[in-house]
Amino acid sequence: MADRTPPPAPPSLLKSPEYRKPLLLGRYEVGKLLGQGNFAKVYVARNVRSGESVAIKVIDKEKILKGGLVAHIKREIAILSRVRHPNIVQLFEIMATKAKIYFVMEYVRGGELFKKVAKGRLREDVARKYFQQLVSAVAFCHARGIYHRDIKPENLLLDENGDLKVSDFGLSAVSDQSQKDGLFHTFCGTPAYVAPEVLAQKGYDAAKVDIWSCGVVLFVLMAGYLPFHDQNIMLLYRKIYKGEFRCPRWFSTELTRLVLRLLDVNPSSRITIPEIMENRWFKKGFRHVRFYFENDRFYSLDDIDKPPEEPPEEPPEEPLEPEFASKRKGLGLRRPASLNAFDIISFSPGFDLSGLFEETGEEKRFVSGEPVSVIVSKLEEIAMLLSFTFRKKDYLVNLEGNKEGGKGGALKVAAEIFELTPSLVVVEVKKKAGDRGEYEDFCKNQLKPYFLNSTSQQSGADSEF
Incomplete structure (x- = not known):
């Protein structure tokens, strides 16, 4: 498995006076301005831990909000997080403060x-x-x-x-x-x-x-x-x-x-x-860049995803592995989709763009240390207890109430299972239909107690993001 991080900067560049302090978010020395537009500026920077040179695109939140470009930025993030190819400028991580969004990207020195x-x-x-x-x-x-x-x-x-x-x-x-x-x-x-x-x-x-x-x-x-x-x-x-x-x-x-x-x-x-x-x-002379297909994701064999480092004040408890060879047998499910670094960022309210983009409140995420088969069985048990219809397809589970609820009719809930590490699973729950209050009660009284117990046995941590 090849390392996808950018190559170390030349010593002459690392010692260049173009770098200046203070450190950006405690880890990047920001250097000269490479270019700018109406809503963003791009700087060369150095990761003080690794010595790697990167380009950092700095976006002003207030300007994009006033300019109505929130959807545009969300789309760019979604796109950049999905492209991993040796001939595409790579996005390494996204960071945000109250006023700015930072795209940390590959620094390409050769120009246009x-x-x-x-x-x-x-x-x-x-x-x-x-x-x-x-x-x-x-x-x-x-x-x-x-x-x-x-x-x-x-x-x-x-x-x-x-x-x-x-x-x-x-x-x-x-x-x-x-x-x-x-x-x-x-x-x-x-x-x-x-x-x-x-x-x-x-x-x-x-x-x-x-x-x-x-x-x-x-x-x-x-x-x-x-x-x-x-x-x-x-x-x-x-x-x-x-x-x-x-x-x-x-x-x-x-x-x-x-x-x-x-x-x-x-x-x-x-x-x-x-x-x-x-x-x-x-x-003539063409060399194919080979990729393999898995769970609706492409990966370059020479460029496997690795998660970005967390900010210094929030170090991860253990490394987050991007790819796993584990297989689930006897359940009738495909292996749950592995989460890459950008999926993980999007789940984290302290590290993503949640301060910029509104939340609907109808999506909830829980983590568990239980095997996927046990989680699915527990969801089926909850469905039987509440007289809900239970359906599963691959790693998607649907629970549907059989009686009319509040204003929104019968409650319908979908749960999607993702593998965070071989021993840690994320379950994303969404309300498909039904009353908001009934959905909140369902999550609070049925799901949360189970996931709290299943995770605390593994790590002692609160299971809801």
Whole structure:
């Protein structure tokens, strides 16, 4: 299992006067400003414990609240916490104070790919390498239901080894944001890289939009200029909509065919990711980044999740392992979904963004030291005691009252089981229907006593987050 933490900073950088005190949240020395926008600033920083260099994105809570960007930030967090790929800038942890939110991210030293292209077109082998790494990252995101929607050289960084890193998921979307027609309708992206179907404003397949943008990037890398360009924005959009461009004479026949398939104005016939990966020009020297699929999560074999360190004032009692090989037998359940660091953060009211984002009060979480089979049996026992209907599927359990309750009708409760460590399980309980008061009584009088007992036997700790 490979370590996913960033490489140590060079000694010259660690001793650089660009670092200054005081420490951020007791553990990061913050250095020079790398860039800033309307709502955030990005600094280089050093972890004083490990000596690792990171980039810290500092977001002003008040500004995003006033700007109505809470949902935007929540989406960015959700997306960044789901992407683990060697060609994607990595988010290590999220921290928050009353006034600020901090994204601690991988520090990529090589700068933007745009700066390299601005000097002129690249050699074919170099351009192919960057395009292969871009497609690999995009394929991974699409497999996770994540769509970037703003792919361009300015959002592609290079590390010290000359490898590409996709950054800036600020305009990204996830599959469940699509409308009833299964398409996206938000007009977004950078003019020269936007797909024609986005301009049509009739809905678009976000995966096909990313592929178009990848095609524009490939053209720029190999040509040294944009396929679609005009000072007049409407004329530019007209060229994009009609697909009016020509490949330069130095493009090989194989490359020209690939670019034409990438920049096909008809999204239904545009080349797909699997077809790109089987393309002869693309496949030369391509090295697959292998992933395995488990419980609706992808993991890079070289990049397994590890939880971030807790703040100094709240050290963890024991290491939290991200992956487990344990299997549950005889229960008819898949192994419960393992929680990664970001799931754990989202459960912790003292370490997450709970001060920023409202809570519904209808989700409750309990921990237990009991085996999953025992927990399921106990939930079934509670259901029988209350004459509730009990149903289970994999690691999801549903309990439904058989009589009308208060204003909301019969109480319906869903419980989902997650594995925190091999000996510690989290049960997330949600009210699906019924009266709020009845639900609160159910949790207080039926669930909490059981989980308090089951956890205190293991650690002596209160079991509710």
